[in-house]
Amino acid sequence: MNDAFYVASGIAVLSTALAITRANGVHALLYLVISLLAVALVFYTLGAAFAAALEVIVYAGAIIVLMVFLVMMLNLGGAAAARETQWMKPRVWIGPAILGIVLEAEIVSILARGDAGVPSLAVILPRDVGIAMFGPYLLCVELASMLLLAALAGAYRLAYLERAEG
Amino acid sequence: MLTVPLLQPLLLAVLLFALGLTGVLVRRNFVFILMSIEIMLNAAGLAFIVAATRWGQADGQVMFAFILVLAASEVAVGLALILRIRHRLTTLDADAADLLRG
CATH class of the missing domain: 1.20.120.1200 (NADH-ubiquinone/plastoquinone oxidoreductase chain 6, subunit NuoJ)
Known part of the structure; x- marks a missing residue:
């Protein structure tokens, strides 16, 4: 190893x-x-x-x-x-x-x-990671999903500006 | 059983982070700067994985998953910004984008 x-x-x-x-x-x-x-x-x-x-x-x-x-x-x-x-x-x-x-x-x-x-x-099995993620870290998972949504909206907005100007 | 002393994986993380930092400081192309940021995030994730192994807890891997989410959203917005800068300045030189106003 x-x-x-x-x-x-x-x-x-x-x-x-x-x-x-x-x-x-x-x-x-x-x-x-x-x-x-x-x-x-x-x-x-x-x-x-x-x-x-x-x-x-x-x-x-x-x-x-x-x-x-x-x-x-x-x-x-x-x-x-x-x-x-x-x-x-x-x-x-x-x-x-x-x-x-x-x-x-x-x-x-x-x-x-x-x-x-x-x-x-x-x-460390994936099961342990999943239990930890949706147990004590549930709030962080929600925050991560909101971050992804914000990134999606931001990238779409920037691409939209590109199309509007060009 | 894992017999690699945990100093070596941490040293690897430090080396990768230093390489990424060097890339950010040395390169003046937006694509390379973004790549170097990815390298640094990856090195931070490696440090979390090493910590998870050291204490046998899953928390480090949870943090690694969050770093993955962060890197994905960062690269999405960063690439859109690079396209905008390229469109407006017609160059990828980071020093050309020196006007801090809309």
Whole structure:
């Protein structure tokens, strides 16, 4: 389990450092996805499987896809096609691909070990998280839902202004 | 049993947070600033998960779920603002948006 943790955290730090130093937005996002997946694996080794799943679904899934959409929208223009072919060069995706393959090998080795690699004492089950969330933290859940509603209304309002002006 | 000392995961959280902070301070592109903020929020979530493991309580993971909600709403409003700024200033340079009035 220690090896899995150290490899995953090394990949996380490396890909984050590469993400914030890229000049191109899409290259940075590729490294950022790898970084988030590595952090999800760190969560798993810490016995937080539910948080790891949430990290993959919400961070690496929803949020990064939203940012990819934005970068694609901002790059609309005459030079877009030329950039598109430029992004397909192996030099661009080979770095994130290698880091992703290392993560994949790590997951496979954890699964191949049979016991799912997770300590039985430290694991916090999703059931416990749900009981805590809808017990003592019920008010916070309501506040979070209001925050999401406010974000929805705010984003819609800003997009509406954009349409009205343009 | 988990044998990683909990100092290392906390160090990882500190490193990731420092990288995100460096990104916010160094980069002048709005997209990269938003990405760096995401990295910092993620590092804070990692610290909560480490605390949850340390004490064997679910509270840390509940806080991580709230951080996820915060990050999602922040990125939604932030991206809409970036689109507006791009529309109005025709650039993504953060230094160009220096007029604090409507």
